[in-house]
Amino acid sequence: MIQTQVCIRTATEADAGAVRAFLAGLSPDTQYQRFFTGLGSVSPSLVRELVTVTPRQRVLLAVTGTEVVGHAMASTNAAGAVELGVVVAAGYRHRGLGTRLIRGLLEHVVDAGADRLQMDVLGENELVLEWIRRSLPETLFEPDGYTVTGHAPLTRAMIEVPVAV
Numbered sequence: 001m002i003q004t005q006v007c008i009r010t011a012t013e014a015d016a017g018a019v020r021a022f023l024a025g026l027s028p029d030t031q032y033q034r035f036f037t038g039l040g041s042v043s044p045s046l047v048r049e050l051v052t053v054t055p056r057q058r059v060l061l062a063v064t065g066t067e068v069v070g071h072a073m074a075s076t077n078a079a080g081a082v083e084l085g086v087v088v089a090a091g092y093r094h095r096g097l098g099t100r101l102i103r104g105l106l107e108h109v110v111d112a113g114a115d116r117l118q119m120d121v122l123g124e125n126e127l128v129l130e131w132i133r134r135s136l137p138e139t140l141f142e143p144d145g146y147t148v149t150g151h152a153p154l155t156r157a158m159i160e161v162p163v164a165v
């Protein structure tokens with residue numbers, strides 16, 4: 001059996017084409033779960049935003065060969081909270097990639113001094129809501145129409161728990 005090696009690394013502008021192909025290859029349901037809208041033909045401005053790293057925005061990719069199979073982003077909003085977004089290709093799920101991507105982002109933002117997380121999730125996205133409840137039990141959930149916003153304190157202890165992946 002061939003084992004595909006997936007590595008996690010920071011995105012660069014050179015990844016724009018591969019990220020565009022990744023987004024275009026997601027099912028409409030997955031696009032909706034991540035972006036709360038279908039993407040249609042993926043816009044260049046969205047791709048640019050998703051590969052742009054700044055002091056307030058960290059972007060990690062899961063990559064196998066030249067193919068992007070996961071994307072995660074942490075952006076500090078105007079209120080100082082870190083907003084997280086993550087998506088993994090259907091064929092690569094439930095093997096720890098989402099956890100590795102989020103863990104990588106959290107290590108960075110904790111080192112940078114962030115102390116609060118904000119996560120916007122569709123109210124119907126039970127898998128992710130349960131994941132948040134299990135991994136961040138202190139999260140307070142605030143319903144907002146068809147989405148739920150989770151607010152959680154961010155501490156170094158959270159990223160020191162070993163991850164079995």
Ligand SMILES: CC(C)(COP(=O)(O)OP(=O)(O)OC[C@H]1O[C@@H](n2cnc3c(N)ncnc32)[C@H](O)[C@@H]1OP(=O)(O)O)[C@@H](O)C(=O)NCCC(=O)NCCS
Pocket residue numbers: 030033034084085086087088089092093094095096097098099100120121122125127128131134135
């Ligand atoms: C959410 C998502 C990124 C998880 O990616 P993943 O690579 O499967 O993540 P992991 O393998 O690290 O699993 C994360 C958690 O979900 C659980 N999980 C993953 N797939 C599951 C499944 N099919 N059934 C039950 N639990 C599942 C894992 O057990 C894990 O929980 P644990 O840490 O308590 O064991 C992926 O499902 C996805 O892309 N969903 C669509 C986009 C989305 O909903 N994004 C979130 C809003 S921004």
